[in-house]
Amino acid sequence: MPPFVESNPLSHTFNHNNIVTIDVGGTPFQTTKQTLKQAGSNSLFSTIYNNFEYNCNSIPFIDRDPEIFSILLSLLRTGNLPSKAKNFDIQDLIFEAKFYGVEQLVLNSELNPSQFMPFDLEKSVLLPLCGRNSVTSICTTDNGAVQVAHGCKITCFDWSLKRKSTILTEFAVIDSMLCLDSRMLAIGATDFSGLQILDVVDGCARKNVNWDNVTKSGSTVQAIGSSNELLFTSFESCRRNSNCIMIYDINDDFKPVSKIGHYEIFGAELDSAIPATKLRWLPSYNLLMSAGSHSGPSSVLGNIKFWDLRSGNAVWEIKENVDCFSDITVSDSLSAIFKVGVHSGEVFLADLRYIGADNAWFCLGDERKVKNGKKEGIGCKIESHGNQVFCTKGGNVELWSEVLINSKNGKFRPEDRVFRKNFMGRAKDYCGDRITHFGFGGNRMFVTRKDQQYVEVWQSSVKGF
Structure with missing residues (x-):
């Protein structure tokens, strides 16, 4: 001040x-x-x-x-x-x-996130990675640092992007990664048992945690999320016959607090067989969103649940059976869930102010594509940051922003919300291979592409280094 x-x-x-x-x-x-x-x-x-x-x-x-x-x-x-x-x-x-x-x-x-200007971002810096492995996961910090998993390695770039260090892990490939603070990372893999807490400053593992399932077969990590005090981890048994979400206390040496969504799978119970592959905490609603999908012989099915941690019960469930999400995110500031449909490739919104509503989704783009039978959304990614929603389409990034309009009689309906689409960057930024991961830290956006051994840094052309 x-x-x-x-x-x-x-x-x-x-x-x-x-x-x-x-x-x-x-x-x-x-x-x-x-x-x-x-x-x-x-x-x-x-x-x-x-x-x-x-x-x-x-x-x-x-x-x-x-x-x-x-x-x-x-x-x-x-x-x-x-x-x-x-x-x-x-x-x-x-x-x-x-x-x-x-x-x-x-x-x-x-590097204040409040200085993030989404309409003025353009590709500015390339961060090279050692080795030949493609990027499998990235995570960021509020001060603009980024950690990149490629193969069994994690390369950490500090806020200046000029200093980097590389850490070798015991995982063959790191599929999930989350920054807990400027020093600690939580990492996991879908083919290696256990969740590991890494100290990126000392370059060593601080703690290993696991879920002891009924069959004692070991458990692999499917997704990681966190609030200010709690760490959420989606586990699936190595035999793929059970899954759950474990909750750990970050401030008490990651001691287990509780367990939600525990399913033992018998026969053809498809719903219970789907582990959560995305976890997001909603502080304003005090709810945890979990989402997972399964590709069957004829279509892609999935479910989305919002969990009340105090009761351990799901307060809202959306079953995906028409145009299941290729990727999904939730925005606390916009009070909405956003998905990109696996068949249509279009962006959909479900308003969180109407939790429990049937037929929650409405399409922000071309609704005619929903039932075209194709799978145009495969590989698309979607994330929210601030008051905007970012969706990748091949090598491009779409930016969706809400247009504020007056409601009739002071009453809002989800279908009355209006969003407009823009493409980010200049023409030179559009060309490139398919985007595989992207994230936000400070006033930057980080992007990785298929089969590339570098990270793109997108920054404002008005203010930057």
């Missing part, structure tokens, strides 16, 4: 006891005690403030770059980096910010 929060921003100007003078590299700077406080108690600015309190006549000297200091001082004053910060390499700014103890302030300002 900027230091001047009073109605009169000049109220401190005439109080000479409030003015602090600092000499940086021979250049004098004057600021206020309130501005210095914005840096936090563990910063060098706090030390300057405390020294000023005891000796008002001394002028501290700091043998550092005065130009970069002026940028950091402007950040403390306004809460944002000034435009002249673009003239410096971000790495230099962070290096100086570490000296002053305000690195996190710079990161929050430069």
Whole structure:
């Protein structure tokens, strides 16, 4: 928060006891005690403030770059980096910010998710990967870092995208991966038993957890999700005759808390045979979404459930039997579920404000394609970020945004919601192989493509490195 929060921003100007003078590299700077406080108690600015309190006549000297200091001082004053910060390499700014103890302030300002501008994203950087394996999973952090699984390896790029490290795991292929914080990753595979918690800083496994099913045959990970306190893992027994969702306490060394959706499979009970392959937490509704599908001889079937963790019961179930999802996501900010149909390749919406409704889906695109018998949606991916929905079609990315309109008599119906589609990037960004994974971190979008050994970074053309 900027230091001047009073109605009169000049109220401190005439109080000479409030003015602090600092000499940086021979250049004098004057600021206020309130501005210095914005840096936090563990910063060098706090030390300057405390020294000023005891000796008002001394002028501290700091043998550092005065130009970069002026940028950091402007950040403390306004809460944002000034435009002249673009003239410096971000790495230099962070290096100086570490000296002053305000690195996190710079990161929050430069890579703040609120500065994500979806309509202005374009492909800007390629992150190369070692080896010949294609990408099998990616995950991101809020400060714009990205972790990439390829083969038995995980390559971690920090927020600057200039420093990377590679970790070898015991999995042959990593199918599921989730960032729990800037240090810990949860990883799993569909052909190797157990969930592993990795410390990416030390490059080692911190903990292994498993689900002890009835047959004691080991359990493979099908999906991973999390809330602020809990880790959710979808397990399937190695014999594929049982599945469940385990819940672990992140803050208590990943001790098991409870189990939901436990199914022992007998005979041809197809519904119970489908494990959850996607898990998403909805904080506003305090519900966990699980979704899974199964490709049969004639069509693709699936189900979507919303779980109340307190009771352990599903409060809403949608059975997919017409145009089952090729991929699915849920948006807390838009209060909706979005899917891309495996047959039509079109985007559908189900409004969460009408939980329990029958025939919940309505098509945002061309509804005539729903029953065309083809499978145009195979391989399509869909994710929500902020107030937008992103859907991949081959090598392209569609951006769906809601158009706000006035309702009649103040009553809203799901079919009254209007979304418009745009294509992202410039013409040069459209060409490329099929997109296999994508995710969002800070003000960036990360994209991987079939059979490629690199990650595309999409950023705003207005603000970037």
